[in-house]
Amino acid sequence: MLLEKRLAAEYRKQLRNERISMFFRKAGMTIYEKCSWMRFGPVFLAVSLFLIFFVAFVLWLKISINVDFPFLKFTNVKQLEYMGQIGDFFGGVLNPLLSFMALIAVLFTIKMQSKELKEAKEETRIANRIQDKQTAVFERQNFESVLFRLLDVHSRLAERIRTPNKLGDGDRFKSLVDNVLDLVNENDSVLKLQHSNFDNIDSWFERKAQQERLNAEGLGKLIEAVRLVINQEHKILLSQYFRNMYQILKLIDNFKLEVYEEGSEKGKKSKRQLRMEYFQRRQYCNILRAQISDDELKVLYFNCLMHTGYGLKYYVEKYSLLKHMDQNDFLQVSWEWSAMYLKTAYADYELITDFQIKEFQKARSSSSFIHIFPHHSHQ
Structure with a gap:
């Protein structure tokens, strides 16, 4: 019995000690939580102000009332000095x-x-x-x-033009090209005769002037032949085809491409930025060019020579849409038909210079003012 009472007393004592320890721990945690919002700055400021006022208060008591404090008792004035x-x-x-x-x-x-x-x-x-x-x-x-x-609409329009309503008519693009070439070859006999007389001209400047007049006359006859063939039976269908092509190229050319370059000024583009933007736009144009057949390229060449095709001609020259056209097996005439377009219309990307890209960019920037200063209608 005594052993049991002693064990019970020790257990109660241990339990009481644990309760007291738990109480102090909870109190400490409560005080810490209450004071946790305080930071070093406010506490330091409060302690500093307290010490300043405390020292001032002690000095006031010592000097005014002459109250002595332990360890602060002065016996004479010399000690104070x-x-x-x-x-x-x-x-x-x-x-x-x-x-x-x-x-x-x-x-x-x-x-x-x-x-x-x-x-x-x-x-x-x-x-x-x-x-x-x-x-x-x-x-x-x-x-x-x-x-x-x-592009899907373009493919369907091209297929509709290419497939005739009557059996046996063949490819409509090819028939259009053949009709134009027949008219051009009929009218080229006189021009060939004029071209044969160039050998009798000794002056280089005169020969060049004669060649330019011959080119202008040949271009006029070609445009007349194109107008007779394209603007007759297939005018509505071809107009829709070329308007859709123009809108595709315009969409690509107006798409906002930003090539970032470290160190470049805002609002100004370097040659490298202009070339990279031109390259990316040309990649999209290559997708369109890959869908155009040889006969379509020739019809495209004819269409852009007319007054209504000037807007489309700008994009043909800028993005080299005539690159895959066979120049040796097209117009067998005495005048320079390929000179009717800029050389960029037939060039590879590597042959396009930075100067030409910059000139195209200037032309694109100035095109927004055409509606203010109209010169001719566009596609």
Whole structure:
């Protein structure tokens, strides 16, 4: 029985000690939570103000009421003067040191703030760049969706023109080309006679002038033949075909492409940026060019010579849509028919110079003012 009572007493004592310990731990946690909102700055300021007022209060009691405090009892005035000199000495030494330390702390704070501000600006710049890239991706997706729909329409229009309503008529594009070439060859006999007389001209300038007049006359006869053939039976169908092609090229040319280059000024594009943008647009035009047959290229050549095809001719020359046309097996005439287009209409991408790309960019920029200063109608 005694052993049981002793064990019970020890258990109750241990339980009481644990409860007391738990109480103090909870009290400490409560006080810590209540005071956790306080920071070093407010606490330091409060302690400093308390010490200042406490010292001022003690000095006031000592000087005004002459109250003595333990360890602060002065027996004579000389001792006070001596302690004042010691205080002035320590104050004169410590004040510059503390001021210098405060200045160092301020400079360190400014440096840290500058670093944080620089990092914040860099993060903002990266975030803006990511957002711009995401926006560019969405815009490109929408652009390609519209582009491929127009390309599908172009394929269906070309197939409708190519497939005749009557059996035995053959490819309508080929028949149009043959009709135009027949008319041109009939009218070229007189021009060939004029060209044969060039050998009797000794002056290079006169021969060049004669060749230019011959080219102009041959171009006039070619345009007349094209007008007779294309603007007759198949005018409506071909007009729809070329208007759709014009809208495809216009969509590609007006699509906003931004090639970023580190160090470039905002609003100004370098030669490299202009070439990269031109290359990307040309890639889309290559998709359209790959769907155009040889006879379609020849009909396209004819159409852009007329007044209504000037708008489409700009894109044909800019993006080299006549690149795959066989120049040796086309017009067998005495005048220079290939000179009716710029050389870029037949050139590979590698042969396009930066100057030519810049000139096309200038022409594109000035085209927005055509409605103010009209010169001729476009496609």
